[in-house]
Amino acid sequence: MKNHKPVWLLMIVFLLFPTWGCGVKGDPSRGRFRDSSLSPEERARDLLSYMTIEEKIGQMAMVDRGYLKSPHDIAEYGLGAILSGGGSAPRRNTPESWKEMVDGFQREALGTRLGIPILYGIDAVHGHNNVHGAVIFPHNIGLGATGDPELVERIGRAVAEEVVATGIHWTFAPCVTVPQDERWGRTYEGFGEDPELVARLGAALIRGFQGVPAPESLARPDTILATAKHFVADGGTTGGKDRGDARLTEEELRKVHLRPYVEAVKAGVGSVMVSFSSINGVKMHANRDLIQGVLRGELGFDGLIVSDWAAHTELPGSLEEKLATVINAGVDMIMIPDDYRGFVAAVKSLVEEGVVSRKRIDEAVYRILLTKFRLGLFERPIQEDVDFSMVGSEPHRALAREAVRKSVVLLKNDGGVLPLKKEGTRILVLGDKADDLGVQCGGWTITWQGKRGRVTEGTTILEAIRKAVSDPSLVTHVRRASQLAQVKADVIIVVVGETPYAEMYGDRQDLSLTREDAELIIHASQTGLPVVVVLVSGRPRIITDLLDSMDALLAVWLPGTEGDGIADVLFGDYAPTGKLPFVWPRSMEVLPLTIEESGHHPEKALFPYGYGLSY
Structure with missing residues (x-):
């Protein structure tokens, strides 16, 4: 005999559980996540419990500033992060204009129901190199020739000071690749071909960016979130082909290409970016074994995992199939970087159909929120006392x-x-x-x-x-x-x-x-x-x-x-x-x-x- 529930009971369920029966707490103004005396982990878990599925999916979206249809879309879609790709700058490329732009985006995010601040990311890979007048340091290959971790750490501190002065708090650096073939066009982004050298200098740059000890030091106003990239073996592709295929034994993978990530995680790196490239024919953005099994499980990385620029589009299938592959492989935040409306609709459909589990969404969003709490963004979403003279000092x-x-x-x-x-x-x-x-x-x-x-x-x-x-x-x-x-x-x-x-x-x-x-x-x-x-x-x-x-x-x-x-x-x-x-x-x-x-x-x-x- 079928159990037909009364209509009024279904309506009550819908009102109490707007996320398809997934419980969402009531008044967020009383949320424990607002209590700065609690740990970032406790606050992230509590905030997650107040979020609807739409709010969670929005947090997983990273959009380039140049693709925003309107700044108001940050609030409408609850976007979790904005970035400036290479050359994506405000019309007046000055530190003051950068700060004004980033603060404007942040105010949009703070006006939402939960007031979750955005992360703003940038490729500050050899200085704050998108900003006119910033000091441009030697690319990593030159720093590798110094062999000097103490110098590299000081450079990280200087770069962090310049990045902070423009209102930004996340750099997509350091590149801890171990290039094995100089035909590769990104060779200069690596410190060298010896994994031990790369491990030492990569960890030093992370300490410079983030301070020590991380993650506690991330809450300081003069530090920024670092990103170890590109996970993994981007420098080992056959023929040195960018975004190519690295044909490796497990021993070679671990001995050469994984080694710098071991030290990066020990140094407390806050985020890891996944590589466009493949290993033995498997695209890294689809490689659950390495992302979830090795990076998360074996290395114990508990920070944020982010995709590279539109990397999901290089996978086979429809948009929904591509996104399901990337998210289920363990990527938390998707650098879309353009069609955020399509992204939100596609991921919502995947959750409704059970292709991507609510548990997996919660895991991803928890990492994103945890990163924001660690950075102190809820207490200091907009920094008022920046020193513009730091840029190019x-x-x-x-x-x-x-x-x-x-x-x-x-x-x-x-x-x-x-x-x-x-x-x-x-x-x-x-x-x-x-x-x-x-x-x-x-x-x-x-x-x-x-x-x-x-x-x-x-x-x-x-x-x-x-x-x-x-x-x-x-x-x-x-x-x-x-x-x-x-x-x-x-x-x-x-x-x-x-x-x-x-x-x-x-x-x-x-x-x-x-x-x-x-x-x-x-x-x-x-x-x-x-x-x-x-x-x-x-x-x-x-x-x-x-x-x-x-x-x-x-x-x-x-x-x-x-x-x-x-x-x-x-x-x-x-x-x-x-x-x-x-x-x-x-x-x-x-x-x-x-x-x-x-x-x-x-x-x-x-x-x-x-x-x-x-x-």
Whole structure:
């Protein structure tokens, strides 16, 4: 016999349990989550009990500011996070405008029924690099050449101070990838190819961003949430292909690529971003075994797991199927970054149909709320006493200059041509990259891919050389080899290297210098003058056939805005201490060339891992 419930009883159930029978508490103004004396865990659990399913799903959505149809949609859809992708900036790119923009978004969130503040995230990967005038530090490959965790931690502190000054509290850094093939366009985002080096420096940068001991230190107003990325083996793909497939044994995965995450979790990292790439044919965003089993279970990570930019769209199936795969794999927050209306509707449908369980939604939202409570956002959603002068401050520029000079690797110095004398030396600086701040900074600088020219405030290599010498008039700059004969000089400094690029557009099957750069070096050598080559690059380049045409060679990586650090080394104010964080390949044919492989076959390396001369 069927049990037909009276209509009035069904109506009561609906009113009491608006989330399809899932109990939701009554008056949130009396919620224990408002009591700051309770632990973040207790507060997150209590707040979760007041939330409807729509509010929970909104918290799982991260939207790029440029895709918001209206700021009011933050409140209407209960969005959990906003981000600025590379180059996604307010119309006036100033610290004050950033703060005004972020605060405006935060006020929208605070006007909702529960007043849950948003997280605002940004790729501050080598400084607060989306903000004009911020200090741009060396990319991670340069920091890897310093091998200095204490320096890296200080850099993390400086970056946090600049990020906080713009009202932002979450950086998608550090990248703790372990690149194994320099053809990969994101090689410069890794500290090096040795997992132990990456583990040490990655943990140091996390401590700098978040303070110690985390997570308690996250509540301080001068710290930001760090993100270890991209989980896992993004640097191990076959052929160095971005978003490719890493074909690995479990031993290789654990020994090389998982190692930095062990230390990141020990350092208390607050969030982890999942990789676009695959492992043995399985997309990481679908890899429940590694996300839930290893990261959550084995490593004990209890922070927030976030997807990469629209990564769910690279999975097979309908939108609902893609989202079900990612959420069920263990990702808590989805970087959509555009169609948040479609996202909310799709996830709600998945829950109604039982494809994604309410328990899984609660787990994800709990992690998001826990992160917000740990950051102190409920007590300090809008920080009133920020110091805009922190952005691009002189102490931070001095720190970046220190990092630059410690990152420079001296690879050749025949006849002791370096250091140069500051007095009475006629110096010819050759090449247009010598006076190009955008080239020095590389990708992820003001725009996503970076670009050439004076993209922000800083000192180019040419400007630094002129500042360092006693008589700047003795320094001449020419851009082309054809102009060499017009200048009398005692030494030639040739600046060559890569033009800016970032993910997707940086993969290369030929790492030789361009024909134009090679001609600069060859023509300079034909003058009979000492030739000093300064190589600006995000990875080792193939220079074997050009090495005899140089008397000295400096690998300066992507040094950022403070070119004075390079001049410090050129003129002997600082004797070089940098060591190669990668094996330098002799030719393209030997790639991929790991530390272990070069140990067995040293003839494949032009310079071994850890190589670096001094004065």
